[in-house]
Amino acid sequence: MPMHSDIAISVRNLTKNYRIFGHPTDRIKQALTLGRMHFHREFTALQDVSFDIQKGETVGIIGRNGSGKSTLLQLICGILKPSCGSVEVNGRISALLELGAGFNPEFTGRENVYFQGALMGISKDEMDERFDEIASFADIGEFIDQPVRTYSSGMFVRLAFAVSIRVDPEILIVDEALSVGDMEFQAKSFQAMRKMQEDGLSIFLVTHSLPLVRNFCQRAIWLDHGKLIKAGPASEICREYASHTQAAPESIRSQIKSAAEMAVFEPNKTTGISIKQVSLDKQSLYVGDNLSISVSLTFFKEVNASEFGVGIIVYHDDGRLCTLFNTIRDNVIPEVPDDCIKLEIPKISFIPGHYLVSVNVCDYAGVFSFDKLDHCAAFEVMEEFNLNGIPRWEGEIACEHRWTK
Ligand SMILES: Nc1ncnc2c1ncn2[C@@H]1O[C@H](COP(=O)(O)OP(=O)(O)OP(=O)(O)O)[C@@H](O)[C@H]1O
Numbered sequence: 001m002p003m004h005s006d007i008a009i010s011v012r013n014l015t016k017n018y019r020i021f022g023h024p025t026d027r028i029k030q031a032l033t034l035g036r037m038h039f040h041r042e043f044t045a046l047q048d049v050s051f052d053i054q055k056g057e058t059v060g061i062i063g064r065n066g067s068g069k070s071t072l073l074q075l076i077c078g079i080l081k082p083s084c085g086s087v088e089v090n091g092r093i094s095a096l097l098e099l100g101a102g103f104n105p106e107f108t109g110r111e112n113v114y115f116q117g118a119l120m121g122i123s124k125d126e127m128d129e130r131f132d133e134i135a136s137f138a139d140i141g142e143f144i145d146q147p148v149r150t151y152s153s154g155m156f157v158r159l160a161f162a163v164s165i166r167v168d169p170e171i172l173i174v175d176e177a178l179s180v181g182d183m184e185f186q187a188k189s190f191q192a193m194r195k196m197q198e199d200g201l202s203i204f205l206v207t208h209s210l211p212l213v214r215n216f217c218q219r220a221i222w223l224d225h226g227k228l229i230k231a232g233p234a235s236e237i238c239r240e241y242a243s244h245t246q247a248a249p250e251s252i253r254s255q256i257k258s259a260a261e262m263a264v265f266e267p268n269k270t271t272g273i274s275i276k277q278v279s280l281d282k283q284s285l286y287v288g289d290n291l292s293i294s295v296s297l298t299f300f301k302e303v304n305a306s307e308f309g310v311g312i313i314v315y316h317d318d319g320r321l322c323t324l325f326n327t328i329r330d331n332v333i334p335e336v337p338d339d340c341i342k343l344e345i346p347k348i349s350f351i352p353g354h355y356l357v358s359v360n361v362c363d364y365a366g367v368f369s370f371d372k373l374d375h376c377a378a379f380e381v382m383e384e385f386n387l388n389g390i391p392r393w394e395g396e397i398a399c400e401h402r403w404t405k
Helices: 023-032 069-078 109-119 124-138 139-146 152-166 175-181 183-198 210-214 234-245 251-262
Strands: 009-022 040-054 058-062 084-089 095-096 169-173 203-206 217-224 226-233 272-281 290-299 308-316 323-328 340-345 355-361 369-379
Touching: 009 069, 009 139, 040 203, 040 217, 040 226, 058 069, 058 210, 058 234, 069 084, 069 203, 095 152, 109 124, 109 152, 109 183, 124 152, 124 251, 139 340, 152 169, 152 175, 152 183, 169 183, 175 183, 175 340, 183 203, 183 210, 183 234, 217 234, 226 234, 272 355, 290 308, 290 355
Parallel strands: 058 203, 058 217, 095 169, 169 203, 272 369
Antiparallel strands: 009 040, 009 084, 217 226, 272 290, 290 340, 308 323, 308 355, 355 369
C-alpha cells in the first residue's frame, strides 16, 4: 500500500538481528565452511517495531543504553539493512548520526561540506553561497581546512550539525551526538532546530535528556530491549519512562548519608556556569517548619540572567519525585552577578520521611543543563505522635488545617 502523503517515516514490523561471533576466528571458520557450519549466535537488537511519523512532527526516542535506538536510526537512514520488516521514507533525510557517519576522515572539513552537499544534490555554486554560513555556525576556525581525522569529537559534531541543517532537509535525524558539543553550541543547535520545527520539518531525535523530549518533542517513542514499549504524547511517555527507570529505593537511601556530608563541589568549567555549593538551613524539621535551600554558583563566562534558571528537585527516599521548584517556571530572573540564590519554603507540608535534593542549572527553555547535581543534599521531616502515640501524618501531603465547629 502506498504511504499516505502526510507521513514522513513509516516503520513496519522492523527487526534487526546481529550475528555475534564468540571469537574473531569464528567468522573465518564460518566463511571457510561456506556457511554450512554456524559459529555465531543471533542477537536481536530491534524486534517487530512499527510506527509512523507525520510530516512536521518532532519525535524523540528514549530508552536505556543498548535498547536499540541507534540501530533504529541507522535502519531509517538506510545505513543498515533490516532483517525483517520495512522502512519507508517520504522526504529528503539529513542525518547527524554518531561520530563517524557521513564524513570522510581523510578529507578536510571544507571538502566534506561540499561532499555532503553533493550527496544531497546541491550544486557547488549553491554550496559556495552557503559555505560561509556553515563555517561560521560550526565555528571551528582554521580546522575547517584540516583533515577531519584531526578533529576533536566536539569539532566534528559542530561541523556535521552545521552542514546537516543547511542541505535543505525535509527530515532531520539527530542521534545523541549533539550532547558532545559544549553548552553554547547545544543552545545554538537547539535554536536552529526550533526554527526548522517552525518551518514544518520532521525531526526525529535520540536523546537521554527527558527535558529535551518533554519540552521540544510532540511525541515520544520508548524502546526497551529492542521492543517498542510505548509511543504517544511526549509528556506522557516521559512521565511513564521516568517512573519506570527511577532509582531503586536502596540505592537512593544509601545516598542520603553521603548527601548530608557533601557540601562543596568540584567546578564544572566546561559549560560556563557551575554549582559551587548547596546548603540547607536545617537537616531535620517538623511539618509546618520553614526550610531554606541556598545554591551558590560560579560563573566562568559572562552570562545574561535571562539565559539560565535554577531548579531544585525534591525526591522521596524511595526515588519518587516529591516536588520541584524552578526560577523559570516561577518567572523569576536570578540576579547576576550575584552568585547565590535562596529558595524559601515556608510551613513545609511534606509528610514525615527522608528527602533528597537535586539541583539543576538549566537554559531558559529548561532543556539543557549547565550543571546538575543529583541527590546532593538531604533532609528529614520528623515524625510527630499524638497523645496516644499515633503518628500525626500519613498519605501524600501534610497540609495546614484547622478544625472548627
Ligand atoms: N554491529 C553490531 N553487532 C552486534 N551487536 C550490535 C551491533 N550494533 C549494536 N549492537 C547491539 O545492539 C543493541 C542495541 O544497540 P544500539 O546502539 O542500537 O542501542 P542504543 O539504544 O542506541 O544504545 P545507547 O543509548 O547506549 O547508544 C546493543 O545491545 C548493542 O550491543
